[in-house]
Amino acid sequence: MNEGRDGVLTTTDEVRSSYYGFPVIKAAHWGWLVVLYFFFGGIAGGGLTIGALATLRGERRLARLAHYIGMAALLPSPILLILDLGRPERFLHMLRILKVRSPLSLGSWALTLLGLFGGGAAGLQLLSDLTGKPVLPAAQKAFAVLTLPFSLFLTGYTGVLLAVTNIPLWARNYLLLGPPFVASAFSTTLAAISLFSEKHEDAERLARAEVMCAVAELSFLTAGLVRLGRLGRPLTSGSWAAVFWPVTVLAGLLAPLGLNLAAAGSGSVTMRRASAVLTLLGGFSLRTVMIFAGRESARRPEDYFEYTRKR
Amino acid sequence: MATSKGFLTDTSLCIGCKACEVACKQWNQLPMDGVEWLGTSYDNTHSLGATTWRHVTFAELPGSGGAGAQTNWLMMSDVCKHCTHAGCLEACPTGAIMRTEFDTVVIQQDVCNGCGYCVPSCPFGVVELDVAHGPAPTLAGAGHDGKAHKCTLCYDRLQDGLEPACAKACPTDSIIFGDQDDLWAHAEKRVAELQGKGLNAYHYGDEQVGGTEGVGRLGASFILLDEPHKYNLPEHPILPQDHTFPGLATMAAAAVGLAGAIAWALMGSEE
Ligand code: SF4
Numbered sequence: 340m341n342e343g344r345d346g347v348l349t350t351t352d353e354v355r356s357s358y359y360g361f362p363v364i365k366a367a368h369w370g371w372l373v374v375l376y377f378f379f380g381g382i383a384g385g386g387l388t389i390g391a392l393a394t395l396r397g398e399r400r401l402a403r404l405a406h407y408i409g410m411a412a413l414l415p416s417p418i419l420l421i422l423d424l425g426r427p428e429r430f431l432h433m434l435r436i437l438k439v440r441s442p443l444s445l446g447s448w449a450l451t452l453l454g455l456f457g458g459g460a461a462g463l464q465l466l467s468d469l470t471g472k473p474v475l476p477a478a479q480k481a482f483a484v485l486t487l488p489f490s491l492f493l494t495g496y497t498g499v500l501l502a503v504t505n506i507p508l509w510a511r512n513y514l515l516l517g518p519p520f521v522a523s524a525f526s527t528t529l530a531a532i533s534l535f536s537e538k539h540e541d542a543e544r545l546a547r548a549e550v551m552c553a554v555a556e557l558s559f560l561t562a563g564l565v566r567l568g569r570l571g572r573p574l575t576s577g578s579w580a581a582v583f584w585p586v587t588v589l590a591g592l593l594a595p596l597g598l599n600l601a602a603a604g605s606g607s608v609t610m611r612r613a614s615a616v617l618t619l620l621g622g623f624s625l626r627t628v629m630i631f632a633g634r635e636s637a638r639r640p641e642d643y644f645e646y647t648r649k650r
Numbered sequence: 651m652a653t654s655k656g657f658l659t660d661t662s663l664c665i666g667c668k669a670c671e672v673a674c675k676q677w678n679q680l681p682m683d684g685v686e687w688l689g690t691s692y693d694n695t696h697s698l699g700a701t702t703w704r705h706v707t708f709a710e711l712p713g714s715g716g717a718g719a720q721t722n723w724l725m726m727s728d729v730c731k732h733c734t735h736a737g738c739l740e741a742c743p744t745g746a747i748m749r750t751e752f753d754t755v756v757i758q759q760d761v762c763n764g765c766g767y768c769v770p771s772c773p774f775g776v777v778e779l780d781v782a783h784g785p786a787p788t789l790a791g792a793g794h795d796g797k798a799h800k801c802t803l804c805y806d807r808l809q810d811g812l813e814p815a816c817a818k819a820c821p822t823d824s825i826i827f828g829d830q831d832d833l834w835a836h837a838e839k840r841v842a843e844l845q846g847k848g849l850n851a852y853h854y855g856d857e858q859v860g861g862t863e864g865v866g867r868l869g870a871s872f873i874l875l876d877e878p879h880k881y882n883l884p885e886h887p888i889l890p891q892d893h894t895f896p897g898l899a900t901m902a903a904a905a906v907g908l909a910g911a912i913a914w915a916l917m918g919s920e921e
Contacts, residue, residue, distance in 0.1 A: 356879065357879055357882060358880065358881060359688070359691070359709075361688075361697060361882060362775065363774075363882050363884060364770065364773070364775040365772070365775045365776075365777075367766060367767075367770040368769065369766070389916070392909065393916075396913070401916065401917070423765075424763050424796070425764015425765070425781055425798075426764040426795075426797060427763075432746070432763045435744055435745055435761075436743075436744070438740070438742075438743060438745075440891040440894045441740060441741050441742070441767070441891065441894070442894060443767045444743035447743055491905040491906065491909060495904060495905050496901065498897075499894070499897040499898055499901050503741070503771070503890045503893050503894050504741075504767075504770035504771050504890050505772070505773050505888065505890055510890060513893040514897060514900045516897065517897055517900055518900055518901060520901075521901060521905045522904065525909070525912060529912070544915060544916050545916065547915045548915040548916050551908075551911050552912070555904070555908060559904070637770065640882065644879050644885070647885055647886045647887055647888060648885055648886065649886040650886075
């Protein structure tokens, strides 16, 4: 506000460019429960995908680890989602109908079916491990085939869920919000697997896959930021930039990349463990900054007007 | 099948009395929002929300010509637009948000489970959850009910052949209710009349005139006298769900591609 010449308050640019700087749209209420779900859901999708592929290829060691990790991440997922509802006792209303254009509806069904098929696959895996011989190998393969579409969906639909809103930071980037979530889901899954993996010769291969995922995630994120331009400010220079650059990008992506490449030469177990821990931290922080910077994006009328400007 | 009903809010007639806000709260039994003057103006409800389904904006625009120039008031009674393609409705995973026989958009309170996905999906920031951490005060007598709320275009009154409470209460007929086609015809005449008087009037919510595209024609449209953003309205609202399939396609491509690459990197040498 300006003091006018005669002491009367007159309006400034604020009211000329928006309505007193008030937000035009409302932010999503999503907070830590949803951040945690996005993190676990990614590992559930990644773990059950790798588990299914390993079953189909007959890689027993990998299948076992991936199934257990995927299942451990899948179990808390519905609980987190139900707790986030305004009316948790009505969670089953999600399964009244299917709406193919609503990512949240698709996700509810995918999570349910993944619980069925992935649960079946992981259950047979557990029985096989307990009895010491493969239990119903044909059914294991069938479950693997049934699991794949839904586990693949779970790796990245959460990014699309954010994108299909009006929050400029997410919506302008709708083509490139799913892919980094996919890459991060796989890299956090691989990191979890490598933390539990005992075989030395597996470490080499896991590192190779982790490097691929990190490079993919970096490329998707960079392309997304370019696409966002000024609308990316809540992430790149807003209050969440203090987490995005040092934790998500530096500690969570670049550092593990360097450590994995260095470990490839030296074979250092410590470096590999450090890389895995950092990758998990980075994956968690990616979801944190995306969700919370979205709130900041919703509060900026100028960003929304730019997003909805006539072209 | 009843015809499509809607509102036309003619801001050139609005005197900022807030009778619509009060009538809405009374009929729908919504609590007050507290009295706090906002935006250094006469606005005390800030925005539409879980317990405010009509909201009168007061924008004071200083006239050109320096000190002493006449202030230009832009007053508008904002409301849910009852979009032809509604982002809230398409987002709703429970089917709680439905299209009624009057072509209006209503949230069935006995179905809503408070997932909140409709909230960021509305291009106009209309719908809101009644939750403890939201800015909205408690719904009368019920505590925070955790569900999504917005204007119903007085669905209960419409079913009994009455006009919505806000339109009934508006003393200047700035808010009028009726069949959408009649409102459209009226708007066209009124805009021409205002333009004839030298005002910069236009019909916001009409696809032809360029109010909206992605969300289609607005069931509740407006006659505005200045650019949309001065009223906190977007120039070209976008329907979020138009991005679902393209977004899923790139996501799926990345998922299948990376899964294949991981299989290649990880497998094939065990045993
Ligand atoms: S204005 Fe918002 S709340 Fe109203 S129908 Fe359109 S999308 Fe739904």
